[in-house]
Amino acid sequence: MYRTLFARLLLAALLVLSACGGSETDNNAADTGVQDAATDVAPDAGDPSDAADTVSADTVSDTMLDTARDTADTVSDTVSDAEQDTDPDTEEDAGEQVPRDGFGAISGSCGVLDDELTSGESFFIENTIDFGTDPYDDADESLLTDGGREIIADGNAGGSSILSEVFAYEVLERCELATLFKTENEVSYTVSDTSITDLLVEIDGLKVGVSVTRAVGWPREDPYTVEQATTLLTDKLQDVQESSANVAAEDAWTKQILHVIAYEPQHADSLETAYGQLDASVVADTVVFVTVSSGDDAFLY
16 A cells, blocks of 8 residues: 555656756756846846846756655655554454454453463453343354354353353454364363363464353442452462363463453452452463453343
């Protein structure tokens, strides 16, 4: 795009240059006429046209040439700078808008996992999924991603958390372009007595483990304390480290995400405060990804 624009503007500048150069003969003739006329006027005549005669056609031509050259140089520099500022990765990513369409409106952090997946550090990320007045039910299954439907079909190792696992995955596919690699019962471990992860996904060509939990108290509308958040994160992050240590080589992941589905923004605030107070040995190199559910979301809890 920039090269096409440059070519057009450079052509226009060259046409100006050509026009200015082609008029050199006419300019010389004009100069001669001016000079001849000047010889017919007495030096002390005080003719007011003398001042105008001092501005020759050559001066006008040179000014036009300089302006055209400056314009061409400016266009060249502008296009060059624009090309240098263009990030190839940005152009590629521009073809895939996130969040992708799906069930529930996602807002907040989206499309942010990059170096976080290979860094040895831990990260805290937060976004929101809003279901409005349309809670999920079986009739909405066709609106899920292929991976979300597969999670439902395969089931989990027990408990009532299947839909929280489904929507944790939905957020990761729609925001981070994750693809489902294995569900909970398909991941292999070197020992039988171990904590296990809920999902194995692929993001940017990397295997990533995903453990899912929910931040909610009882009664649900009660404030979620930092103490509750600390207990939840400590228990789940220790489970993450255990499953990472015992996963079989064929399923070993680069990093693991602890994806927390939070009942209210206040719950997410307590989680972030608790996360900041945890010892580095507990958070290890895990990504804590908090998704606050909004709207008619009782089906998740």
